Amino acid sequence: MKIFRKSGIIAFVSFIILLSVFGFFFLDPLAKIAVINFGERIFKAKVEIDKLDIQALKGKVILEGIAVADRNNPMQNLFQAKNANFDLMTSQLPGGKIIIDVVSVEGMTTGGARKTSGQLSEARLKAI
Secondary structure: OOOOOOHHHHHHHHHHHHHHHHHOOOHHHHHHHHHHHHHHHHHHHOEEEEEEEEEEOOOEEEEEEEEEEOOOEEEEEEEEEEEEEEEEEEHHHHOOOOOOOOEEOOOEEEEOOOOOOOOOHHHHHHHO
């Protein structure tokens, strides 16, 4: 009696490979876009992130080069930070809970000058 069919094993391995490739190439850029969109929705001003790195197996999210513009003064930042690290409790993720165990922020300043305006376009404001 066969417990596993050859076609089922091939499909499962293919799925795991595709999931790994997706995670390796697309997870960080898609998460970066999502965080920027969420930030712009909250602050109603431009949010910039130089790098976002998700280390899923370690339960870490690392943001580098964060700048959030001031919507009332678009040539200044509301705040900016060099790094922000979030350590998640990975044991709670399968249950659908996201618990951030440790948050650390380095190099945070407020009111820094911007080189470009942080004002969102009217179209962008309507879209969010």
